[in-house]
Amino acid sequence: MSSKKNLSSIAKQYPKKHFVAASAVASFLIAIAILPTSEKVSASRTQLDLALPFDEGIAAPQEPSIQASNTPSEKSVNVNSVNYPLESTPAPQGIQFSKEYTVKNGDTLAVIFKKAGFSSRDVYHVAKVYEDATRLHPGETVSFAYNSDNTFKAFKHQKTQLISNVIEKQNDEYQIKEIVREPTVEFRFAQGTINSSLFLDAKEAGLDQTSIMNFANIFGWDIDFVQDLRPGDTFSLMYEELFLDGESIGTGNIVAAEFVNQGQKFQAIRHVDEHGRANYYTPEGKSMRKAFLRSPIDFARISSHFNLRRKHPVLNKIRAHKGTDYAAGRGTPIRTAGDGKVVFAGWKGGFGRCVIIQHGQGIQTLYAHMSKFNKKTKKGTRVSQGQVIGYVGSSGLASGPHLHYEFRVNGVHKNPVKVKLPEARPIEKKYRKDFLADADKWLAILENNQRSVLVARVD
Ligand SMILES: [Zn+2]
Structure with a gap:
């Protein structure tokens, strides 16, 4: 069901620039604090043993299945129909990359090739089939493979942790391949209470800037996180943590989220359609988005x-x-x-x-x-x-x-500020049944986690 294109588009959701954008907004969010109260934040983040899936470490992502265990109700939930990329493109066979460089400020492709012992002709041919090679960013890694006579065999540009491009020379032809690695996914739970601002309180709950930003975006149609926030509002969510070779490489998507704003509960569930397009819907399948943005510029x-x-x-x-x-x-x-x-x-x-x-x-x-x-x-x-x-x-x-x-x-x-905005289209009919089942499961998981944290606190 999941195509290569789908996989690649999902992987591309995690490029570095994402974090830059998020941090700009984060600094904005941090600048805005709502009424200070003396009460301390009750934000918390559960540990691995608290109703998290894949207790045994890295699990296969093919069948995300969740065992909500160790919770007071002993309720367990299986989630089988969440879409994840299933295939990864195999690395080109037999290429041994023996030299690796971290791109530094001011490095050019020519300088790096020279250090690796290759000629400007190799640079020329690589740049010709792979334009991005001329736009390397500091911190990225490139590596080289040699033929037995020490001539150029292949060049690899690691664009992000998940995406790399390999240019291989075969029979005097330079061929390019994009290699997309598939992270394994574990689910995390976080929750907290608003005390000062979404940014600070969510950070205290263990969320990184990207997730906070994504969370704010999900509910941004209903809640103005500057004007509408009140101390005592609560948030909770299930989100992905991504692993490569057993090491965490950061957070992925939010799969289910809840925000209680001034007593009103908002819930959102993520759904990915067959084309890899993701959207958030209410548990009833209404779009979280509206057909119109409230304001055409951000934070003005x-x-x-x-x-x-x-x-x-x-x-x-x-x-x-x-x-x-x-x-x-x-x-x-x-x-x-x-x-x-x-x-x-x-x-x-x-x-x-x-x-x-x-x-x-x-x-x-x-x-x-x-x-x-x-x-x-x-x-x-x-x-x-x-x-x-x-x-x-x-x-x-x-x-x-x-x-x-x-x-x-x-x-x-x-009045653009007050006009009732038409809703965006609800979940498509053909996905509706599966979506509703998914939504039920995720909400049960959220609720279970919320409850177990509460019980843990009382104990
Ligand atoms: Zn005007």
């Missing part, structure tokens, strides 16, 4: 609200403000709020550089004052939710760099 401050009787800051007279203004630095990426088609991309009077997107259900969104458009943003092109369409600027009638954002339903302007 609202500088002016939707207001039909606003005094215009530049014109200095009463003029309806039919959108929301987000103050942000010039060049900040602007994302399309939903899937749709660009119906306008150009200069539009006081709006300056402006993009209008037509979505389904009679909805149009408008983005104004851009400094520039994304090259792909042209009239008639299709865009998908979250795609960058342009960059913040102050073109047209604007007092400073900001995004003016409008949301229109059948031509009527709505």
Whole structure:
């Protein structure tokens, strides 16, 4: 069921840049702390023996099966239908890589090849079939294989822990192969109580920045982790830990998660379809996503609200403000709020550089004052939710760099902050039965773990 493409796309979810993005957001999250309380955090993370699968160490990932043991209820749960990559591409037979280098700042491919004892002709041929070889990053490892006469046999570029590319010379031809390794997966449980911020409390519960970021993204449609958080809110989740050759290489996906915000419980279960596309759904199979992003830029401050009787800051007279203004630095990426088609991309009077997107259900969104458009943003092109369409600027009638954002339903302007956003499509019919069964199992596992931690604390 799982194709090579699927495997590769899953493996690519764990590149290094992921962590950089997460840390930027993490530093943002850390900057925002909600009302401090004197009570100490009750965050906790269970140890291996607490209802975790694969007690015997590394288990085969083919059949993720969970034994929730050692819990007060002795309830055990099997999970058989979670999708994981099943095949890994075998390493090219018989290549012995004998020299390994860690790329340092300022290293070029030519320098590294020279150190390995190869000529600039080898560099040329390798770079020709493998462009990425010319864009090595410090910290990455490359290795070489030699023929018996010490001539070039193969070059390996370890891109991430899971992905490497091998360029092999055979009969004067250079051939490239991508090798994707498949991590083994164990499941972890974590939970905590909000005391200061999601970032700090989740960190205390043992989660890394990527997982915290992913967690916030899952619930980001329902919960504003800046405005809505209250001390006493709780979170819990089951997530993957990935292993290669018995060593942990970091966390994988969150498979089930719960957040109780001001007494209201939100739960999400991950589902991967046959094309490898992952989404989170409520236990009833409704999408956690909405068909529209609430805001087209990340973490920007609202500088002016939707207001039909606003005094215009530049014109200095009463003029309806039919959108929301987000103050942000010039060049900040602007994302399309939903899937749709660009119906306008150009200069539009006081709006300056402006993009209008037509979505389904009679909805149009408008983005104004851009400094520039994304090259792909042209009239008639299709865009998908979250795609960058342009960059913040102050073109047209604007007092400073900001995004003016409008949301229109059948031509009527709505307040983008308050408008009820249509839901994204629920789980597809053909997956529904399996999904509901999966959801039940994962929720039972979550609940079991929550309970056993509680009992452990009381004891
Ligand atoms: Zn505005």
